[in-house]
Structures are given as C-alpha cells and as structure tokens.
Amino acid sequence: MKNTIRRILPSVQKPARYTGGEYNEIIKDPEQVRVRVAYCFPDTYEIGMSNLGMRILYGVMNEMDGVWCERVFAPWGDMEEAMREHNVPLWALESQSPVKDFDMIAFTIGYEMCYTNILNMLRLSDVPLHSKDRKGLKNIVFAGGVCAFNPEPLADFIDFFSLGEGEEITVEILSLYDRAKAQDWTKEQFLLEVSKIDGVYVPSFYEPVYNADGTISQIKRSNDAPAVVRKRIVEDLDSAYFPTKMIVPSTEIVHDRANLEVFRGCIRGCRFCQAGFSCRPVRRKSPEVLYKQAIETLEDSGHNEMTLSSLSTSDYRGLRDLTDALIPYCEQTKVNLSVPSLRADNFSKELMERLQSLRKSSLTFAPEAGTQRLRDVINKNLTEEEILSSCANAFSGGWNSVKLYFMLGLPTETDEDVLGIAELVYKVINTWKDCAVNKKRGLRVHVATAYFVPKPHTPFQWEAQISPEEYLRRCKLLKDHFYSKSIVYNYHTPAISRLEAVTARGDRRLGPVIENAMLNGARLDGWDEYFDESAWLKAFETCNLDPVFYTTRGFGEDEILPWDVIDVGVTKQFLLRERRQAYAEKVTPDCRHGCSGCGANALLQEVKCDA
Amino acid sequence: MLRLLFEKTGRAVWISHLDLMRLFQRAFKRADLPLTHTQGFNPRPSVSIAMPLSVGVESKCELLDFELDGVCPGTDEICTRLNEKLVEGVRVLKVYAQGEKIKNLAYLQCTLQLVYDTAVPDDAICAIENLFAAPELLVVKKTKNGPVEQNIIPLIKSAKIARADAQTVTIDAMICCQNPSLNPMQMVAAIQRHIPDCAPNEVKCIRQEIYSINNEVFR
Numbered sequence: 027m028k029n030t031i032r033r034i035l036p037s038v039q040k041p042a043r044y045t046g047g048e049y050n051e052i053i054k055d056p057e058q059v060r061v062r063v064a065y066c067f068p069d070t071y072e073i074g075m076s077n078l079g080m081r082i083l084y085g086v087m088n089e090m091d092g093v094w095c096e097r098v099f100a101p102w103g104d105m106e107e108a109m110r111e112h113n114v115p116l117w118a119l120e121s122q123s124p125v126k127d128f129d130m131i132a133f134t135i136g137y138e139m140c141y142t143n144i145l146n147m148l149r150l151s152d153v154p155l156h157s158k159d160r161k162g163l164k165n166i167v168f169a170g171g172v173c174a175f176n177p178e179p180l181a182d183f184i185d186f187f188s189l190g191e192g193e194e195i196t197v198e199i200l201s202l203y204d205r206a207k208a209q210d211w212t213k214e215q216f217l218l219e220v221s222k223i224d225g226v227y228v229p230s231f232y233e234p235v236y237n238a239d240g241t242i243s244q245i246k247r248s249n250d251a252p253a254v255v256r257k258r259i260v261e262d263l264d265s266a267y268f269p270t271k272m273i274v275p276s277t278e279i280v281h282d283r284a285n286l287e288v289f290r291g292c293i294r295g296c297r298f299c300q301a302g303f304s305c306r307p308v309r310r311k312s313p314e315v316l317y318k319q320a321i322e323t324l325e326d327s328g329h330n331e332m333t334l335s336s337l338s339t340s341d342y343r344g345l346r347d348l349t350d351a352l353i354p355y356c357e358q359t360k361v362n363l364s365v366p367s368l369r370a371d372n373f374s375k376e377l378m379e380r381l382q383s384l385r386k387s388s389l390t391f392a393p394e395a396g397t398q399r400l401r402d403v404i405n406k407n408l409t410e411e412e413i414l415s416s417c418a419n420a421f422s423g424g425w426n427s428v429k430l431y432f433m434l435g436l437p438t439e440t441d442e443d444v445l446g447i448a449e450l451v452y453k454v455i456n457t458w459k460d461c462a463v464n465k466k467r468g469l470r471v472h473v474a475t476a477y478f479v480p481k482p483h484t485p486f487q488w489e490a491q492i493s494p495e496e497y498l499r500r501c502k503l504l505k506d507h508f509y510s511k512s513i514v515y516n517y518h519t520p521a522i523s524r525l526e527a528v529t530a531r532g533d534r535r536l537g538p539v540i541e542n543a544m545l546n547g548a549r550l551d552g553w554d555e556y557f558d559e560s561a562w563l564k565a566f567e568t569c570n571l572d573p574v575f576y577t578t579r580g581f582g583e584d585e586i587l588p589w590d591v592i593d594v595g596v597t598k599q600f601l602l603r604e605r606r607q608a609y610a611e612k613v614t615p616d617c618r619h620g621c622s623g624c625g626a627n628a629l630l631q632e633v634k635c636d637a
Numbered sequence: 638m639l640r641l642l643f644e645k646t647g648r649a650v651w652i653s654h655l656d657l658m659r660l661f662q663r664a665f666k667r668a669d670l671p672l673t674h675t676q677g678f679n680p681r682p683s684v685s686i687a688m689p690l691s692v693g694v695e696s697k698c699e700l701l702d703f704e705l706d707g708v709c710p711g712t713d714e715i716c717t718r719l720n721e722k723l724v725e726g727v728r729v730l731k732v733y734a735q736g737e738k739i740k741n742l743a744y745l746q747c748t749l750q751l752v753y754d755t756a757v758p759d760d761a762i763c764a765i766e767n768l769f770a771a772p773e774l775l776v777v778k779k780t781k782n783g784p785v786e787q788n789i790i791p792l793i794k795s796a797k798i799a800r801a802d803a804q805t806v807t808i809d810a811m812i813c814c815q816n817p818s819l820n821p822m823q824m825v826a827a828i829q830r831h832i833p834d835c836a837p838n839e840v841k842c843i844r845q846e847i848y849s850i851n852n853e854v855f856r
Contacts, residue, residue, distance in 0.1 A: 027648055033839055035651055036693050042656060047648035047725045049663075144663070274663060276649070276724060277656045328663030330682075359666075360674065 027085075028122050034108040042072035042277035044105060046097070046119030049274040050326075052088045054119055060092040061204050064118050064128035068135065069552065070145035071099040075398070076281035077274070078173065078335065080134050085193045086475060087268035093200055096120040096128075100143045100549075101554060108152060114149040125151035130166045130203060133184070135173035138529040139522060139552040142544040144169075145183060156231060156539060157185050162213055168199070174227075175257070175304050176482040176589040177538035179529050186217060189592060190257030193266050198223050225258035232591060234534055240575055242533065242586040246373055257304075261632045263290065263311040270322035274329070283331035283364070283369070284323045288316060288348065291618035291626075292337040292572035293637045297405045297608050298394070299434065300481035301337055303601075304594040306626035307615065307635040313344035317351045324361055329360040340369040342585045343379070343636075353380055369408075375419060387529040389420050392431040396446025403438050405607045407616065410450060414457050421461040427470040430453060432498045434517075435478035435492035438609060446502050447473070450508035455510055469512045475501060479525035481530050482589040483596065485604035490580030491527045494520035495594075521553065521559040528576040533588035538569045595626030638704055640736030641716070641729050642856065644697045645690060649726025654689040657842055660724065661701060665720035671706040677701060687739055688814060688847075691822065696844035700856075702736065733856055742855050744794060744848040745814035747821045751806040751828075751837035761835045762798055768831060769824070773836045776826045789827065792819035806837070815849065 035041040056062070065084060067074030072078055074097070087095035096118035101109060109116070125131060131153065133144055148167070154160050157167065169180065170188040178189045188195050199220060202415070206216045221228040231251035237243045247253065247329060260266045271286070292301065324332060334349075349365075356363045363381060368374040383592035391413055395401045401408065417428060447593045451471055458469045477497045478490040492500075501517045501576055509513055527534060542565035548554035560604050566573055581587060583602065591599075600623060607614055613620050617637030621627075627635040647651070652660065662682045665672050674680035687700040710718070712732035717730045753761075768774060771790065778787040794811040801807045812819045819843055829836040849855040 040653075041651040041692060042653065045648045045651045049667075049722075049724050276652045276660055278659070325669075326667065328666035330662070359671075360680075466722065 028117075028400075030112060030114045031117065031122060031474075034105070036126040037108055038105045040277060043099070044101070044119070044294055046122070046195040046503075048276050050271050051120055051273055052084075052090075052094070054094040055222060056121065056123075057096070059090075059094040060207065060513075061130065061200055062123075062128045063087055063093065063095040063130045063132055064098050064131045065095050065134070066069055066098040066147055067100070068133055068147060069137070069550075070102060071102050071275075071277075072279045074134075075275050075378075076100045076280045076539045077134065077136065078285050078287060079136075079192070081269050081272055081285075082267065083134070083196055084273070086193055086267050088201060089267065090197060090200060092204060094120075095132075096123075098125055098147065100140075100147055101293070103550065104372055106146075107216060115146060115152050122538070125196075126153050126165060128205065128445060129164060131169065131284070133167070133169040133171075135169050135171040135180075137552060138173055138526050139557075140527055141173075141179060141540050142165070142551055144180065145541060145544040146549045148183070149544070154577045155183055157183060160185070160213075162205075162214055163211060163216060164410075166203065166213070166216070169198075170305060172300065175300075175592050175594055176530065177227060177229060178234075178534050178588040179532040179540060179594070181232075181534045182537035182541075184229065185213075186220055187229070189255060189431050190594075193260050193262050195225045195258045218249055222250065225255065227255040227592065229534075230630070234588070237534075240535075241443070242588065245591060247318070253595045255590055256629070257595065258292075259307075259309070259629050261309065261630055263309050263313045268319050270319055271324060271326050271333075274327045277418075280328075281333070282332055283348050284320070284327055284329040286316060286320050286323065286330045286334050287311070287331060287595060288336045288339060288342045288344070289333050289338070289348065289636070291635075291637070293341050294338055294407070295405055295604070295614055295616065295622070295624075296394070297485040297604055298433065298478065298481070299404075302484075303596045303624070304483045304627075305337065305366055307630055308637040309487065309633065310343060310636040313351065316344070316348055318582050321355065324359070329362060331364065332356070332365060333364045335366070336370065337367070339365050345432070345576060346373065349377060349380070360628075375416070379423075380539065389417075389425050389427065390429040390431070391416070394431065394433050394449065394485060395436055395443060396450055397443045398449070399444040399445070399611055400436060400439060400571065402611045404436055404614050405608070405613050410578040413450070417454050417457045418461045421458045422463060424463055426458070426462065426464070426467050427472070428473040429452070429474070432473070432475045433457050433478045434504075435497050436477045437486060438611075439490050439492075439500075441500075441503060444504050445506055447475070451513060452510070455512055458512075471510075472512050473506065473508070473513055473515045475515075475517045477518050477520050479523050479527045479530060482587070483592075483601070485601045485608060487582055487587065487601065488581040488585075488605065489529070491524070491577040493578050494524055497523075519554075522557055524573065524577055525551070525559075525562055528573045531588065535569070537563045537573055539571055542568050578583070595624070595629045597625035601623045638702050639712070639715070640729045640732070640733045640738065640856070641701050641703070641719075642747050643699050643729045644677045644695075644700060645699055645727055646695050646697075647726035649724060650693055650695050650814055652727075653692050657727075658684055658686065660727065661703075663721055664722045664724075665703070668715075668718040670710070673704040673706045679838075687742065688745075688818075690844070691726060691820065691842075694822075694842045694844065698731075698844055698847050699845075700736070720828060723799075737849060737855055738786065740815075741849045741851075742815050742847060743813065743850040744811055744819070744852070745844060746809070746811050746848070748843045748845055749808040749810070749821060749824060750801070750841040750843075751808070751825070752839040752841070753804050753806075754838045756803050757800055758812060762800055764832045764835050765798045765806065765808070765828060767826060769793060769798070774827050774831070776823050779825070782813070787823075789819055789823055792817065793824070811848075 233246040546561035547562035672682035796810040
C-alpha cells in the first residue's frame, strides 16, 4: 500500500472501504495489460458495491484479454478533507494507482443527485472536468446507467455515453479503444469511430439551439452522427455474462448479500416509473440457469442471504419453479432467501408463508396514491381490497407493523386524493383491530410520502412538478388528518426532489450549474448530512438559469425534449397515448393481459418479448 | 471448541473487528466448514475472537474460537481449506483441537514503530526511555463516564526502546492485556502528551505474541 494513502487511513471513518483487497478482487499485472479502466461509481463504496450493474460490468471488462478494470468510489467527507490536506489524488482500489493514470474513466450513473460527485471525483483525480479540455486518448471519460437516458446535463463533461445494458457494448467500446491506442489515434478519430457503435452517444457531435423562451428549436448534428441513438439490450439473458464469482466486501455494505436478477423489463406500466418503461422489453431468464447461478454464487461467496431481484419479482413466470428448487437448498445451508417487491396475489401469499419459515420479512405496500381514481391515473393496478386483504392475512399471521409508501403531487391530484391516503391508513388500522392475534404489542403503520418527480421516457415526462410550497401544504393537510398514535408519518424534504426534477429533465444549460454548485461545495447531495441547497441556488443565480423552467413550467407536447435524441425502445406516440389515458382516468392492462404496443419489442431480433 | 491462530497484516489491518467476524463466517462457509449456530431468535454462527484488535493494528497472534457442525476434518485440513478461501492479509497459522481458557491470557508482546518524517529527534531514545522508567505515567483514558486519568506504568512489564534507522524508533514492550488491559497506542499517547517534541508523524503497531499468567506462550 502506498505510504501516502496508509497515512491518512487512521484518521477516517471505516477505512476498509478505501483499501480494496476483498475476496475475488481482480488483480492483474499492469505490464501485461493494454487498457486500464478506472470504473467509478459516483457514490460511497457501500452504495456502489451494492449495485449489480457495476458488478456485472466489472466482470465483463476483466474477462477481456489485455484489459484491467479497477473500482473507484466517492470518498466520504472526512476522507476528501484528508486527501486535500495531504495532496493525495483519488485512487483506484485494486492497484491504488491514481485515477489520472488510467486510459479510460467510466462512470455508472443511476441517480441524478450524484452529478456533483462525478465532477468532484474528476476534480479529486486532477483530471480536467470539461471534455474539451482533455486532449488525447488518455483519460477518455464515458458513462452509462439509467441517467444516461437524459445525458444532456452532463454533456460538457462526458466524452461519450453508452446507452442501455452494457454486457455487449462495453466490450465493443473497449476493443475499439485497444485498437485506437495501439495505432495512436487522436481523440477526435476515436470519438468518430466510437460514435458508429450502436448505442453510443457522443454529445460533442450535437448542438442544441434554443428559442428565446428557453425551449429547444433544433439540434444541429455534425460528423454524420445519428439523429437518434437507440439503447442496447441483451436479448438472451440465459447466455449473457453473469458474475458468480462476485467480490465479497470485507466491510458491511448496504445490500450485503448475494443478488440474483431473475428477469429484465416490466409488464406493469406504472405511468410515473422510469425503469418500468426504459428497461423494456421483458426478457426472462430460465429457472434452471438461475438455480445454477444461485448455487455457484452462494458457494463461492459464502453469503448467508440472497435476494431475488427485478422490477417486479412476482411477475417472474418461473418464480414457482425457482423457489421450489431454492428454498430446500437455502434451508439446508441456512441461507436467508428474500423476495422483495412481491405483489398481493395468491401465490405470493403462499410463497411468503414458505419464506417465513426461514425468517420474517417486513410488510411493505406502495399504493402511491390514496384514491382508486388517482391510482387509475398513474396505472398502479393495486386495489384497496388487495391491500386490505393482504394486511388482514399478515395481521392474523402475527405481523403488527406495515409500511405504506405514497407520492404527493401526482398529475390531477386534488385534496380529496391526499385525504384518501389518510382514509386508507385508517382502514388498515381497522383491519388490524379486526384481525390481530395479539393486540398487546400494538400496531405501527409507517407512512411515507415522496414528492413526485416527472422523469424522461415516461408518460408523465411532460408534466409540471407542483411547487415545494404546495407539496408542503399537502403534507401538512395529510398530517393534520392522522389522529392515531399507531401512525408514524415521514415525508421527504422538497429541496432534493425539486433539484432531482431539474436535473432529470435538464438540458445542456445545466452543465455550468452543476459545475458551479460543485465548486460551491455541493457533493454527496443524496445524503441529508451533506446536501446543501444554498450551493445549488447560488449556482442557478450565477448561471442565470431559473429552476422553475424545468419544474413547475411543464413541457409542451410539441416541444423538442432534451432527451429526444435518445431512444429507449418505447415510442413517443405510446407515451402520449398513455398520457391521454391517464387524464381519462383509464388504466392500461399489464402487458400479460394484452400488448399495448409500446414499441420496445422492436429492440428484439432473436427472441420475442416475454411479457 | 476449536481454536485457530491467525495473522492480520497488509491491507487487512483496516478491517474492523465486527467485519472480521463476518469475514471469517463467510470464509468458513466458502470452505464448506459449516459452523454451529447460536440458539435463539436470530441464530448466528458461533465464532469469537479473543481480543478485539483496533483498526490499523497488525497482528501475528490472533485467536479465534469456533465450533463445527457435523463431521470435523483434521486441524491441518481446516487450516488449508480456510486459507484457500480467506482474503489477502488474513492467514490462519495453525488450528488447535483445544485451547487454553481465555481467562489465563495475561500478557501481550508488541512492537511500536515510531516514524519521523525528517529524522529521529536527537534525544528521543533517552527521553522515551526515561518516560517509561518513571514510577507514574498518566494518560487520558476514554470511558463510558467520560475521560479519566490512568497511570499506565503498572501495566507495562518491560519496554525496550531502540533506533531502527534514521527515521524510526521501535519500542518492544510486554504489557498486560487482560484485567486490566493496556492499549499499546496509549504508550504513544503518553509520548505525545508528555514529550511532544518526540511525537512521531506516523505509528505502526504490531501484536507479536501473547502469554499466559505463567509467562508461557498462550494458545
């Protein structure tokens, strides 16, 4: 270990997150590799190591001959301070080499509130922030992840974006870079060639022109760049790379367990949900392959917990076969199997009972809205009856705590809808009174409301966000109608969600704002202990940009949207149709009850959509 | 109850005590050596480490007690299988079918390396020797009820001070490690407090060996 790093470790919290050296970490001989990639996650080690996408791509890159991919995470505040004090630039965990020594710097971006972390990490690495200031092939910065589906706020800083699932495209990108480096290309030459890979978006080849009112009038293109860049997907998940030799962190992380992804895509179509639309089409993985990978992963990692993950695990067709095989294995090896996001159907109830013999999990519902009318608007096909009958089941089975998640500020929401939340909560309390087997321990109903953030590539992508004042008024209205001591009510503070709305639907004029906010000290914005709204408000003022343009204004249907250049599979016509359905308070059945023609099946050539 | 002796060096010294327990539990599982579990609402694998090691401290003499479920392989085989599944810096040196009672553990032999960026101050050796030769040496000990003054001299059986090179002083000490125990870093705290001119820029602490109340190597 480098002396400089060793010396600052005693002064920081949880030093093990900065040292690497975990089980299954990949070490290669730097003399024997041709391309070194610093794979950065713009949040802490504990969050980043819980990210399955990062683990997959770490494996994919390191499987390549001549490539060594290493991990980099955002330092916590105390470490950042120590690094500055001792002049230690940001390093990668495996070799402890400074990030600026790497050929390529990759970011995985899953959350808008980590944009300042990206810039701060580049700054801590002594790498120029702006793409145009990084000359040559060294330190090519590229990024992927769900936030890349609106790449515009980061266009000034990232050389190119890799859109969609990374298993195949990352190999193509790195192979091209390998060739470019061997043949000593210029950066311009490399960007030109990389832009020809399907799924690659090079922002410098596009130039938005704005109208006087701030909307986009046209997007100028150069270098024969495609008008629309379509995201990449893996068609056959059974044969796709899956890392069964996962790094096992030596220090506790957020999701400290094995993670088995059972399928991709979602059949539900909740109209507020970005993942539900942008991760389509639905592709299944066979229970046989999953079972094999589960056993391999558990045996190799020594984990005593495994989660079956996806956007909606109850909708996995092979769930019965898979759990029939896995539960006996887990019981025998004392592995706790968790199945999050189960829906309130019959099979799930039976499954919950079987899992309960392993360990009691928590009971959580996300009705999102308080009235059936509003749940129809957002296409959340969860009825009050389903919620109450599941609660009745759980309460009679001994549960005495339930979590309920809602959003405030959804399109068409009225005070009646807000009060509908209170009514639903009281019905849950009454259900407990009727069904509880042991009332001595009392009931806890945790209610949480989030501030609705309209996201790109959803039917609500044009919607206005309500103002923070209005959001707080609705929170208070709700709070004033919670009389029972059983209710614990938490609501998100509006500042972060407002900023999230700005960055989610931002255009290139956000770039200077993000940079300014970072220079004003903004970083780790997703963490309450670090979030500093004033750093951002000052930045908006300096850059003469009004956040309202991206929040309460709403976007016109005929407006050119900043993310129109990105195609995630679902068509704009479909999203518009869904928006009309929302305003007509009409639900769209899930994909299994009839295809609604979202368009994402056009991404498939070898297989059919498995909705 | 089986016992193993392990060392913790290199990058692994930054792993905390709780994380190390978890790390061993997973290594046992990976090595297909199922641990017995505690009874109760939340069954936990039964491993325990004799003396928690502070983060950043290296050790060549850590003891971990464990119990295996079912057929028990030979001690050498357990050692080999675990080492195949452990991380860099954590290495099992030997496995014992039985161990001495922990209550007989009494002394720790440890080394403190004091590193000075420019050079070892001229009179540092002498000053440090005098410090530990005095009848009383007070340091501040953090306790649940707030900081208290503690005289550490009765807890130090011996301390040999030597200059290792132009920038390093080593202290080889034998100290009490149970009822009451002394954290060797308190010896550095004493230097920082009483002879600040001799305060080092960096300290490396190594646990070398542990001894029983009869002054024999403890296993």
